[in-house]
Amino acid sequence: KVKEVLTDGRRIITFRNGTKKEISADKRMTTISFFNGDVKKIMPDQRVIYHYADAQTTYTAYPDGLEVLQFPNNQIEKHYPDGTQEILFPDHTVKCLYSDGFKETFFPDGTVVKVEKNGDKIVVFSNGQKEVHTAQFKRREYPDGTVKTVYCNGRQETKYSTGRVRIKDEEGNIILDK
Numbered sequence: 001k002v003k004e005v006l007t008d009g010r011r012i013i014t015f016r017n018g019t020k021k022e023i024s025a026d027k028r029m030t031t032i033s034f035f036n037g038d039v040k041k042i043m044p045d046q047r048v049i050y051h052y053a054d055a056q057t058t059y060t061a062y063p064d065g066l067e068v069l070q071f072p073n074n075q076i077e078k079h080y081p082d083g084t085q086e087i088l089f090p091d092h093t094v095k096c097l098y099s100d101g102f103k104e105t106f107f108p109d110g111t112v113v114k115v116e117k118n119g120d121k122i123v124v125f126s127n128g129q130k131e132v133h134t135a136q137f138k139r140r141e142y143p144d145g146t147v148k149t150v151y152c153n154g155r156q157e158t159k160y161s162t163g164r165v166r167i168k169d170e171e172g173n174i175i176l177d178k
Helices: none
Strands: 002-005 011-014 020-023 030-033 039-042 048-052 057-061 067-070 076-079 085-088 094-097 103-106 112-115 121-124 130-133 137-141 147-151 156-159 165-168 174-177
Touching: none
Parallel strands: none
Antiparallel strands: 002 011, 011 020, 020 030, 030 039, 039 048, 048 057, 057 067, 067 076, 076 085, 085 094, 094 103, 103 112, 112 121, 121 130, 130 137, 137 147, 147 156, 156 165, 165 174
């Protein structure tokens, strides 16, 4: 390896494989330029920023444990010390994955999808409608109070806000309408 000390106080170490390590004059910042084009920076605030040249992806590790990945398509992933992950997609959709298995997705149109650890899903639409999906049924709730439920055996039940109830069997035949 070759060590240089520049007139401004910076130190540059060049390794045989082409990797270069540059240390600032105050020794608070280090930049390592690897032979494959990757660059690692250790900042004065102790952030570590690593840029992967081939993947055009940047990884930043913060002293508090937060890790952030930035991809070339503008997707950003944040990994928090508690195990929570937040993914920001280029279309402004945000997906949150919690360490307990709960998931939430926020879409740009205002729709929110929540998925429980057991797989139950709740979809809240921006128009006020809500869907609940479980292993036993799928139910849609309308702002006017109407509730339509389809059970896993195919039976359908509609309860209207007026009090009317309509039930269809698995073949779609009406078995109750009152």
